[in-house]
Every structure is written in structure tokens, then in C-alpha cells.
Amino acid sequence: MIRSGNNILENIDRVRLFDLKNYLYRKGWQQIATNGEKWQVFKLDVDLDQSLELILPGSESFIDFRERIQQSIEALSQIEDKPVSEILSGLMVENADSVKLRLQVPDSVSSLPIDDASKHIKAIRNLFLYSGCSEIKSFPHFEQPLPAAQDYLGDFEFCHTFRGSFGFEVSSAIIKEKEDRDLFELPVNRRIVERIARGLVALDSAVRNDDPDILISSYERALNARMCDALAQIGLGGELNFGVDIDWATILEPSEDVVSFRSVTVGEAQISMLSYASEKLKIVEPTAQQISGRVVNLHCVANPSEGSARRTVAIKVDHSDHGLIEVRLALGPDSYLRALKAHSEGRELVASGQLQRKGNTWSLDAITSVQEGQQSTKR
Numbered sequence: 001m002i003r004s005g006n007n008i009l010e011n012i013d014r015v016r017l018f019d020l021k022n023y024l025y026r027k028g029w030q031q032i033a034t035n036g037e038k039w040q041v042f043k044l045d046v047d048l049d050q051s052l053e054l055i056l057p058g059s060e061s062f063i064d065f066r067e068r069i070q071q072s073i074e075a076l077s078q079i080e081d082k083p084v085s086e087i088l089s090g091l092m093v094e095n096a097d098s099v100k101l102r103l104q105v106p107d108s109v110s111s112l113p114i115d116d117a118s119k120h121i122k123a124i125r126n127l128f129l130y131s132g133c134s135e136i137k138s139f140p141h142f143e144q145p146l147p148a149a150q151d152y153l154g155d156f157e158f159c160h161t162f163r164g165s166f167g168f169e170v171s172s173a174i175i176k177e178k179e180d181r182d183l184f185e186l187p188v189n190r191r192i193v194e195r196i197a198r199g200l201v202a203l204d205s206a207v208r209n210d211d212p213d214i215l216i217s218s219y220e221r222a223l224n225a226r227m228c229d230a231l232a233q234i235g236l237g238g239e240l241n242f243g244v245d246i247d248w249a250t251i252l253e254p255s256e257d258v259v260s261f262r263s264v265t266v267g268e269a270q271i272s273m274l275s276y277a278s279e280k281l282k283i284v285e286p287t288a289q290q291i292s293g294r295v296v297n298l299h300c301v302a303n304p305s306e307g308s309a310r311r312t313v314a315i316k317v318d319h320s321d322h323g324l325i326e327v328r329l330a331l332g333p334d335s336y337l338r339a340l341k342a343h344s345e346g347r348e349l350v351a352s353g354q355l356q357r358k359g360n361t362w363s364l365d366a367i368t369s370v371q372e373g374q375q376s377t378k379r
Helices: 006-012 017-026 065-080 084-095 114-136 147-155 188-208 225-234 268-282 333-345
Strands: 030-035 039-045 051-057 096-104 167-173 241-247 263-266 284-300 311-319 323-330 347-358 361-375
Touching: 006 065, 017 039, 017 051, 017 065, 017 084, 051 065, 065 084, 084 096, 096 114, 096 188, 114 147, 114 167, 114 188, 114 225, 147 188, 167 188, 188 225, 188 241, 188 263, 188 268, 225 268, 263 268, 284 323, 284 333, 284 361, 311 333, 311 347, 323 347, 333 347, 333 361
Parallel strands: 323 361
Antiparallel strands: 030 039, 039 051, 096 167, 096 241, 241 263, 284 311, 284 347, 311 323, 347 361
């Protein structure tokens, strides 16, 4: 029975039956018998007169499944004359990419504020989520995550945290049981991790060369604005340095431009570069457009009919390129009253002008027309 540290026991909990069977096949074992979902027997021919047998559970549904997997790993350790930790390492790195993020905190610190921990985890989630968005559409910025990218998160697992500078690990299996995929195309979860790695390489180069354009211009294959934000937020906007390590699944070679990536440290200079790149990637230069949407906010501190009054309106627009966005308009007296009327009657507001985005703010400037539109579907 294994009596090693908690890390080994926790890693055993991550071993799937599918991965263990693949490991056996690659080591020369053959399945020779099975009894439905109860058990399956594997055989290894040592020489002409000697063979070994290993019995695995038929499925992961048994109560004692983990115990039986542990016994199998112990047996493999003896057969291969390797430590259990080495067998586990082989099982886990063969079919899973692993991204480890290490917060660099003083050795004397033994806990994290719960609010900070939740920020780290949310930022890590957003890093993978918005990387998935760019695998669908290579935009420099996303107002909201794409629904299809939400589905990609199911391919990733948040593993146990580990001691030593406070670590978070996210892993993703490359080959899944009963999966039918194109063997000539990288799995999307691998592409998501490669995009993160590629972005970190570009970030390192941008800082070393003091050239933000290296990072900004690579958004189609590396970091979009939201990914820049997520990386900065993992470090709480510069309060903490952190390291990123990637262990690639050995079953599938990474793309050539990231094959040598292993680790990088993100500190104050990197977070400053990420923040700058994010702002630049969010900019949309003014273009003449007609927009329509539901009025969601009206603001005027004085009588709207007074010429000096500041009148602003916000409308929610479902834009064909940018998704659901909120656009601010500064209006004259007559146009503001039209907006007020459209709002009270549940109609959309239609306006023409120069649409642009600076940072997170959309605005319509140089407005040439404002009209009431059709009845809004939302009240």
C-alpha cells in the first residue's frame, strides 16, 4: 500500500481508466480477457516462458475503483522497477497538457485572503475562456464570451492546488475515450493552451525589446484584450508576481513555435505591458454606421430643452461584428426628446454617426440623425 505524501495520493485520484489502459498498450501489454464491466485482464510477455497478468476494473463506477487503480499502479511500479511517482508522472503527462500557475508570495505566508483567491480563479477561468473565443473568431477584443467557447471549458479540469508559492493547476486530456475527431487537426483544447503559450512568448519578447507592437500585432494567434486582462488579474494588477509552467502531453507534439516553451515569470513589467496592449486592442477606430437598439439609460441634470444642458443616452445594440454592446450618445434637445419618447413607448432608437470604442466604452459621435425605430422586443 502506498504510504507516500498527499501529492501522490491526490495524483492517483486523477488517473483515469482510459489513460491507464493506453499506458499498458504502449508498454506492450495486451488485453486477453474481459467480463463486461466487472474486470479486464492484461498480459505482458516477459520472455518465451514467462508472462505477467494485471487485472483492471471494467469501469470507473465501482466503489473501490480508486483502490484497485492504486493497486495496479503499485504493481506496475514493482514490474518496471520505478518509483510510484515516476509511474504516475508517465500516466499524467502522456495524455494531458498541464498549465501550472505559481503565485510568488513570501515563504512566511501560509494562506490567501478568500477574496483574492476567488479573483485568481476567476482570472484563470477567463484566460482559458477567452482563448477559446479566439479559436472561434480571431477578434482583438470580445465584449462578452462567445457561447461556443463556454462549451470548451468542459475540456479543462481545475486540479488540486499545490504548495510552494501557492499553485493552481489546470489540465486537459488530449485524447478522450469514445471521441471521434479529425486526426489531422489539433484538438481545440490543445490549441487553447498553445495560444496562451504563444501569447506568453510574445509578451516576453515585447518586454525584452520594449516594443508593445510585438504583443499587440500577434492577437490573431496569441492574446486578445480579454486574455491580457486575465493574465494581469491573476497577478492582481501587479500586486503579485507569478510563474506559468506548461507541461505538454507527450502523446502529441506541440506546434513548432511553442514546442520549447516551458515556463515564464509575469511581474510588474509584464503586467504593465499587458495593460497597455489590452487598451490598444480594445480601440475601434471611428467608422460611419447606423445603429439601433433599446434605450437603457437617459441622463440630464437640467431641463432637457435648455441649450447648455448635458444630455446623454445609452442604447443596447446587438452589433453584427461586436456582439451585444452598450453605446453612449450625447444628444441635442430634440434628439434627446425622441430618445425619451422611444424609451417610454418601448421602441428602439435608430441613430447614425461615427461609432468607436476607447477602452471599454463605446460611443456614437458626429451624430447626423436620430429617429424612433420599431417596437423593441425587450422592455
